[in-house]
Amino acid sequence: MLAAFVSTPSPDDPLSVLEVGERPEPEAPEGWTTVTVKAAALNHHDLFSLRGVGLPAERMPMVLGCDAAGTDADGKEVVVHAVVSSPGWTGDETLDPKRSLLSERYQGTLAERVVVPARNVVPKPAALSFAEAASLPTAWLTAYRMLFVRSGLRPGQTVLVQGASGGVATALVQLGSAAGYRMWVTGRSEEKRTAALALGAEQAFEPGARLPERVDGVMESVGKATWGHSIRSLKPGGVVVTCGATTGFDPSAELNRVFFTQLSVVGSTMGTREELQQLMRMLEVTGVRPQIDVELPLTQAHEGFARMLEGRTAGKIVFSV
Known part of the structure; x- marks a missing residue:
């Protein structure tokens, strides 16, 4: 499948190690599910990953990306919650000392497909486009x-x-x-x-x-x-x-x-699954929509990363898949 990923870190020249190409199809373990990605958003976290911050070389190659919206195995439109808590954790996921984000321990969302814990998938409101919904989780x-x-x-x-x-x-x-x-x-x-x-x-x-x-x-x-x-x-x-x-x-x-x-x-860091649902309800009620700076095909990932690195942003950078 097509993905944007990193195989070796570069603290001083992160764009030089951004790769866009084929990666193996992900396999969902028990309790996880596969999401077919329609849109994925870029975050500073992805630039940090290219530099090797929070992502040691031994975990690479790693598909980048925390945020995605797409469809589940039943064809339902969903949004991916990026915070992955440890097995058995209950309560506020952001307080779990063993939590991680997608693309830290588990392959990320800048790909045609991503596997996530089933609890990390929430219904996408029909009022939000895939690009708008993908802008929300981080x-x-x-x-x-x-x-x-x-x-x-x-x-x-x-x-x-x-x-x-x-x-x-x-x-x-x-x-x-x-x-x-x-x-x-x-x-x-x-x-x-x-x-x-x-x-x-x-x-x-x-x-x-x-x-x-x-x-x-x-x-x-x-x-x-x-x-x-x-x-x-x-x-x-x-x-x-x-x-x-x-x-x-x-x-x-x-x-x-x-x-x-x-x-x-x-x-403050990230948010809970319930807060993501509350945020989406607020957008439905108020009519507020994420400001999207640019939407690019995933094949043009280098352009999106360069915009963020150079500060040429006015809202979210989103990749369509």
Whole structure:
């Protein structure tokens, strides 16, 4: 079957080790099921995998990709939940210390077919296209959990999103504005800031800009490049929710400001199967749909990966299969 995969890591030149070609057909063990992929979305996790971050060479070749929508063995339209918990685990999958994502221990979704635990398949709403549904399990689910589960913030409060154009950021803007939050963003270019305003952001600023007032919460996925600004932008008692660090994992902690102004720093990662279903119901009710930057055939995977690596994004990058 056709797939996008990696056979050897390259920390400094990840695109050089991205391969698109034939891989063996997957076989579903007991309790697992095969999904025929119609669309699969790209995430920063896939670039990290090419670099060998969280994916040692001994697990390669590895088909990349966490997100997919397609059809199950009965022809039903489904969405794949990317978090694979350990056998026998009950409760919040994100708290399972032995959890993994597809393409870490198990072959990923950037392929014609993928096998997943049967519990990781959820019905796709008819109102969502395959491309829209494939955009949800990582970036949109991460945004949903950050804002509605982990932050403690309420509609009417002001939330700053660092980085206006990525998948998580655009999801936060769309979900937050639909739910009644005042969403502010930072963006590196006028084009990115204008696009965020069109998605529902109330105000957009240059990176590091002094804000008109301090905010109740900051949604962080950038890390080193924005961390200091995030902490300084908060009101006393405010909260920063962090889900990643695409620019590095060694930010200046600003600990003096954290304890003097009693800030909360909250971690958040992915989301549960139930939260994915709640997210899809919210989209059905509100009419909000994922912002898709570009949809490409899987044979053009290099173009999609290059767009993400170079920051040429305005929403999700999706591959049709």
